[in-house]
Amino acid sequence: MVDDATAAPHLSVVVPVRNEGPNILPLVAEIESALAAIPHEIIYVDDGSTDDTPARLREAAAAAPLRHLRHRLSCGQSAAVITGIRAARAPWIATLDGDGQNDPADIPRLLARAEREYAATPLIMVAGHRTTRRDTWIKRHTSRLANRIRSRLLRDATPDTGCGLKVFPRALFLALPHFDHMHRFLPALTLRQGGVVLSEPVNHRPRTRGTSNYGTLDRLAVSILDLVGMAWLQRRGKRPVIEP
Numbered sequence: 001m002v003d004d005a006t007a008a009p010h011l012s013v014v015v016p017v018r019n020e021g022p023n024i025l026p027l028v029a030e031i032e033s034a035l036a037a038i039p040h041e042i043i044y045v046d047d048g049s050t051d052d053t054p055a056r057l058r059e060a061a062a063a064a065p066l067r068h069l070r071h072r073l074s075c076g077q078s079a080a081v082i083t084g085i086r087a088a089r090a091p092w093i094a095t096l097d098g099d100g101q102n103d104p105a106d107i108p109r110l111l112a113r114a115e116r117e118y119a120a121t122p123l124i125m126v127a128g129h130r131t132t133r134r135d136t137w138i139k140r141h142t143s144r145l146a147n148r149i150r151s152r153l154l155r156d157a158t159p160d161t162g163c164g165l166k167v168f169p170r171a172l173f174l175a176l177p178h179f180d181h182m183h184r185f186l187p188a189l190t191l192r193q194g195g196v197v198l199s200e201p202v203n204h205r206p207r208t209r210g211t212s213n214y215g216t217l218d219r220l221a222v223s224i225l226d227l228v229g230m231a232w233l234q235r236r237g238k239r240p241v242i243e244p
Helices: 021-034 053-061 077-087 104-118 137-154 170-175 182-192 216-236
Strands: 011-017 040-047 066-071 092-095 124-130 166-169 196-202
Touching: 011 021, 011 077, 011 104, 021 040, 021 053, 021 104, 040 053, 040 077, 053 066, 066 077, 077 170, 077 182, 092 104, 092 170, 104 124, 104 166, 104 196, 124 182, 137 216, 166 170, 166 182, 182 196, 182 216
Parallel strands: 011 040, 011 092, 040 066, 124 196
Antiparallel strands: 092 166, 124 166
16 A cells, blocks of 8 residues: 555556445455555446445445545446546556455456566556456357457457456557447557557456356357447558658
8 A cells, every 4th residue: 555645656556336335345455465465546437236235335445545536327347447547546457346356466467467567668557367267158168259259350369358357558548539348459459559468368257255246148249249339440540641
């Protein structure tokens, strides 16, 4: 934790949540432990929760460098990520799912790799790769199918674009086109921008509290529709070369 609350953080951890009350305090404690040596802030965006998430966030903010914002109505995970990153004060961003399945202990390693690569390209994203998924059979297999289809269509060279744990410069994200469900395509959008995406193996844990806010079949159907739109966006993108 940063001793001076007014000091500018080096890293902003952005966590979108909806109805994740039981996970707030344990996950914030883990983030604080993992980032004890890094000046940081934690930004939770409550996407219209109807449980005790707001109360748990107020409780967490009393003991940690945490800010929390709230959407009056649920606008989706991408909208929550966008809100959080726009509000961030640090030059580096780490995104993290709020269900406790991503391990905050992986963040320093992803950040260190991103910082090493930054000298070669400021348009760098390090994406977590859940090499051992701790999900239900149906969720693992639908995700594997979606990843294969996405990789074939978008050629984003990322084995696990659905992992919520990613580290990148805030400036890179702000330069990307923003739209609903964009969080599923951050690697492809980074490549479209002329950037580099690297995958790093990360820990994945079973959900132990609360229930998922997303249905497997609904998510798969939405992903297919979004893939078509993303493929169109890739074809429409142009990167002009400025002559000296």
